[in-house]
Amino acid sequence: MENNSLNRQQSSIVLEGQPATVTAAVGVAAAGTGTGTGTSTGRGGLGAVGAWLDDRLGLSALRYKVPAHANTFWYTMGGITFMGIVVLVLTGLWMGQYYNPDPVSARASVIYIQNTAPLGDIIRGVHVWAAYLVVITAALHLIRVFVTASYKVPREVNWLVGLAMLVLLMFGGVFTGTVLRWDQEAYEAMTHNMELASLLGAAGGFFSAGFTTSVGMLPRLFMAHVSIVPLFLLLFLIGHIFLIKHHSLSPTPAQSDAGEAPHGRLPEEKETGHYPTHARIMVGYGLALLGLAAMMGIVFPQGIGPAPDPTMEVTKPPFIFFWLYAFEDWFKVQGIFYAAVVVFGFLALLPFIDRSPWRALRRRPVIMAIGVVLLVAIIVLSVMVAVAPVKSHLG
Amino acid sequence: MNRILLTIFVALSLAGALALTNITALADGAKGVAVQPLTPKAGDVITVKGDLLGPNSTVEVRVIGMGVDIDLGEVDADANGDFSAQFRLPEDLKPGTYQVRATGAESATTSITVLGIGGGAAGEGAMGAAPVLKERPLGESLLLVAVFGAVSAIGLVIARTAREKPAKA
Secondary structure: OOOHHHHHHHHHHHHHOOOHHHHHHHHHHHHHHOOOOOOOOOOOOOOHHHHHHHHHHOHHHHOOEEOHHHHOOHHHHHHHHHHHHHHHHHHHHHHHOOOOOOOOOHHHHHHHHHHOOOOHHHHHHHHHHHHHHHHHHHHHHHHHHHHOOOOOOOOHHHHHHHHHHHHHHHHHHHHHHHHHOOOHHHHHHHHHHHHHHHHOHHHHHHHOHHHOOOOOHHHHHHHHHHHHHHHHHHHHHHHHHHHHHHHOOOOOHHHHHOOOOHHHOOOHHHOOEEHHHHHHHHHHHHHHHHHHHHHHHHHOOOOOOOOOOOOOOOOOOOHHHHHHHHHHHHHOOHHHHHHHHHHHHHHHHHHHHOOOOOOOHHHOHHHHHHHHHHHHHHHHHHHHHHHOOOOOOOO | OHHHHHHHHHHHHHHHHHHHHHHHHHOOOOOEEEEEOOOOEOOOEEEEEEEOOOOOOEEEEEEEEOOEEEEEEEEEOOOOOOEEEEEEOOOOOOOEEEEEEEEOOOEEEEEEEEEOOOOOHHHOOOOOOOOOOOOOOHHHHHHHHHHHHHHHHHHHHHHHOOOOOOOOO
């Protein structure tokens, strides 16, 4: 429904009987000079430079309507995650100028970033903590969608796309980033990668050391970290945003259960918010996330562990993987794989399991119970692992 | 409907439990090869251990990478297809990452990183001793925290003061 404003603009174009492209430009320009119809989709308030840019870039197309609740904190969580990804890309680009993915020099280059490169320790701190915060905000976004049942018709596919992005962030982004440090924890992470790849059989070939003899695992994981993962993340992100635009933001459970949103969409007249406000909130919280990541990086600076000793297993993974590490404690390395398959498999099936028309949580007691059990289990397991000594699982 | 959901949940839980039970059986059953140390120097002796590479098969161990493919030697696996043997790396092996491939009836591969003299490329000490990281003076840290705290605060102000204009029909 968010594109209704554009549709309306195009409708007026047809009524005026002029070529669409010409009339659109005129309509925008008229709104900018205050002589047009002054709809909320115009560019009123833009200066001459803004009008010039708008003529060429169509920025006023972003001034479409959204449901009023789009501009609340919880419904901005996806946007905050997006801003965090932008921070990751920018800091990653900077660190990429100093990092050397050759196993012989990798660790030394990380030490160089930390000790010598200008602002190196700060940028690295921001990058690492922003990565953790992005996973947390993505998880909170998922929880919001879970609680409000926004995964229901017609948004099932977008739920899957979002879930894929979370998996990509966790296992593609954070995991490969951990290995790049090339210290003891990195080596253990890479060994886990190789063992898990062997579990996947032929499908794991690409992720295993034996896939090729021409290049080692570290350069391949670096390539995945800076190229494959961001590329797929971008593709999923485009799909995610397109589908949000296509379906419009989901109504609140109260609106949906009151029958105000046929087929999961609020009627146009009930969309009383504006995307620019949403964008401003998103940028504001994104800035707050950047500042928080930087403060965390300064208060809890990122170390570099001892040089790898393949005969030892003495580290734990980053805290976002603690809950999976618990399963590894119980069932060895395979536990990670099967626990992840069960949890993410359930989440992937959720829109196809929960097919009731209701969206309020109190009308979905079974789903609510499963969600609470999952969340509590993840938190409890994470705390258990945090306080437990390291166990050896490999070999 | 709730009964159906409950049934599905129980079925999923059982499936998960079965899967988790099953993996305990898989835990020690994978073929593979491991090398110690992981970061030898050229000329060093390495210990290569293989698992499940074919009962009683003759296993060929090769070092591959950096433009070379070197036969380190052969070793006989036991009735389980397991073996452990020591090999000396060539003295002229260049620093870099290599694959160690063990091929019997089955094949498995792992990676090693051969270090140059001094423990790393260009004598930078990669994979060497624990690094000494620069420590920021307390005052500088406090200043930076204050600066980034201000950035966060500005962000929060921007987010919290975003005003919604009344929509026009």
